[in-house]
Amino acid sequence: MxxxxxxxxxxxxxxxxxxxxxxxxxxxxxxxxxxxxxxxxxxxxxxxxxxxxxxxxxxxxxxxxxNNNPVYGKDEKQRIARKAISLIKNNMVVLTSGGTTIIELAKSLPRELKATFISGSIPAILEYCNHPNIDVIVIGDKISKNSKITIGADAIAKIKSLRVDICFLGINAIDVQHGVSDDDWDVAQLKKVMIESAQKVAALAISEKIDTFQPISICPLQNLDYLITELDPDDERLEPYKKNSITLI
Amino acid sequence: MxxxxxxxxxxxxxxxxxxxxxxxxxxxxxxxxxxxxxxxxxxxxxxxxxxxxxxxxxxxxxxxxxNNNPVYGKDEKQRIARKAISLIKNNMVVLTSGGTTIIELAKSLPRELKATFISGSIPAILEYCNHPNIDVIVIGDKISKNSKITIGADAIAKIKSLRVDICFLGINAIDVQHGVSDDDWDVAQLKKVMIESAQKVAALAISEKIDTFQPISICPLQNLDYLITELDPDDERLEPYKKNSITLI
DNA sequence: AATAAAACTGCATAAAACAGCATAAAAACT
DNA sequence: AGTTTTTATGCTGTTTTATGCAGTTTTATT
CATH class of the missing domain: 1.10.10.10 (Winged helix-like DNA-binding domain superfamily/Winged helix DNA-binding domain)
Structure with missing residues (x-):
């Protein structure tokens, strides 16, 4: 040879x-x-x-x-953030979970947007604080170190007492069979009540999390109103999610 | 592989x-x-x-x-922080206000210290989060943009329900006649209840704030247990504060 | 304070990389 | 054709790299 x-x-x-x-x-x-x-x-x-x-x-x-860009998957998350922002109108009250995708959303909020953001995620709150026209409400409680988010009975009770316009969830896993799932029990509890307290629920996930699941179930697909990924809404990978009356963005 | x-x-x-x-x-x-x-x-x-x-x-x-923007009077504040830390023992529950001096304190906490810190100051919380052995409790409520601290009825109610070992107040003004004072009404309310909820109260101030006062009164000198400045405790400028059973550090 | 899990240290080993040499085939030149 | 030069390949012994293992120390958790 x-x-x-x-x-x-x-x-x-x-x-x-x-x-x-x-x-x-x-x-x-x-x-x-x-x-x-x-x-x-x-x-x-x-x-x-x-x-x-x-x-x-x-x-x-x-x-x-x-890996030329220092933060892995950042572009995808920014695309997701831009799409998510299109759901936010002036004077809305918005509840957000933690997670890097949410932080990207927080960073991308347009300056002229005027709204109230509620969250227990410290990094997200920090971003909201730097925004000129946003009112920030902090959900207090004990902080979970690894996710830098407040968790516990107080946080859950406070969220339950809310009735917000829309809730953005950064999710760790979603598939048709199990719905949204997570690997942290406390965070899962929090997300459950967030969903209950919101008129509309938007799930944010990079496509790699699509069709994966984790041990702790949060909610079935039916509870979601929007699913936002970096993919085109017509992408075939999202096909299974269409029939569940979820709006793909 | x-x-x-x-x-x-x-x-x-x-x-x-x-x-x-x-x-x-x-x-x-x-x-x-x-x-x-x-x-x-x-x-x-x-x-x-x-x-x-x-x-x-x-x-x-x-x-x-x-988040490393230069802090005015950083060296002084670090000295104050070191002194303040000497008051914290393992397993204490500590309540802290906002302010750059407190953040310096937060940054200087020794790795091996094991304690619970409670605060409504976002920057301080962020520092506590990065510490390996500290439990962090967040006081939730609406955020006051300029001080990045939670203020309001909820925060006050939550603080009232506490009984902490020691409270560290970053203060804006102190003099013999008026005691501790501030220029922000909400923050002042918060500090008032913090003082009530703590067994011991330590006031942290760079010497520039000594012998100054501001419109909103927080408490008389008698309510303070410690006054910590960057000065030597025997410095003559602190002389007037000695007779009020305040421990100078 | 006790315990279990994870991290580190030093060592052992096998695989891979390397350097240098040998050889044979191919190419180039007389 | 015969010689030299170049190129490609394999071989030998050495060095480096990757990985696992045993014992110890550190860290986290209860």
Missing amino acids: LKKERQAHILHQLNIHNRVSSSWLSESMQVSEDTIRRDLQELAESGKVIKVHGGALSLSFSEFNI | LKKERQAHILHQLNIHNRVSSSWLSESMQVSEDTIRRDLQELAESGKVIKVHGGALSLSFSEFNI
Whole structure:
């Protein structure tokens, strides 16, 4: 087998699998690992593959493309935020959960928007505070360290006493069978009452969370009014969610 | 599975769930926990994740800590903070007001201190959150934009229901005749009830605020147990405050 | 304060990378 | 054709890297 052939074969395999291991290549083409190593070295030097210990990765390998922006998945979250904002009208009272998507929403709020935001998420509150025209109401209680959100009976009681126009939930998992679910019991309780206290409920999720589930159930799909992802509302991945009278945005 | 693959997988999981546990990763990728630990270590060193005991957190979960605008009189406030901390013992319940001096206090808390902190000041809460051994309780209510602190009937009622070991007040004005005073009516109300709810009250003030007064009175000197400034307790400027059974620190 | 889980340390090992050499085939040149 | 040069490949021994394991220390939780 000629050198060029071999290298072409390697590139081909990389296109298919996004990864190859030296040992496997050596085996499948019946050449020594040294030869493979030298092939990979050349391909890497001419920038066609990414060489790593034990093999090579395709250029399209996520880390090197996506990871140029420091916050993973930030663009997606900003798209979601923009869509979510279209639901907020002046003088509305808005309840928000925690999570990075919600923080992105908080950061993206247009300056001229005038509304009341209620939340127990410290980072979100901080963002709301920096906004010129937004009234901020804090849900008090004990803070859960890892999610930086207030949780507990007081928080739940306070949320129950509310009746807000719309509630934005940053969700961790959603699928047709289980509905919205989470892996933190306290946070799940909080989200449950948030849903009850809101006229409209919007779930915010990057598409990677679609069709996943976690141990603690929050609500069935029927309770949601909007599902907002970074995808086009007509994307086929969202098809199963259409029949549940959820508005896809 | 190649190392980079694994690390990319970890980042991907983090993107979805915001946090991952080492044990789960180790299980799901069939490698030892040591390997995972080393992966997380590398990712943390290159600043792609935040390593915590038992796993790792997504970066986007701490990026709101970039709040380092210069503080007026920072050195003095740090000195005050150090003195104030000497009053806090393990397992105490501490109530704090807002203000930059209090935030300096929050930042200076020693890692090994184990206590419960209660506050309605968002910046202070954020600092408490980043401390490993401190339980944080948030006083909820409407936020006063300029002081980033919760104010209102709910906050006052909640504080009244407390009985804390010690209360730290960042104060705006103090003099012998009027006692502690302030220029914000809401904040003053809040501080009044804080004082009532605490066994001991410590007032924190840089020396510039000594012997000044403002329109709204909070309490007479008699209600204070400690007065903490950046000055030496024997400084002559503090002489008038000694006879009021206040401990100068 | 006691306990269990996780992190670290140092070591062992296997796999992979590397450097240098040998060789054989291919290419280039006389 | 014969010689030299270049290129490609494999081999040997050494170095580096990746990973797991055992024992200890640290951290979190109750």
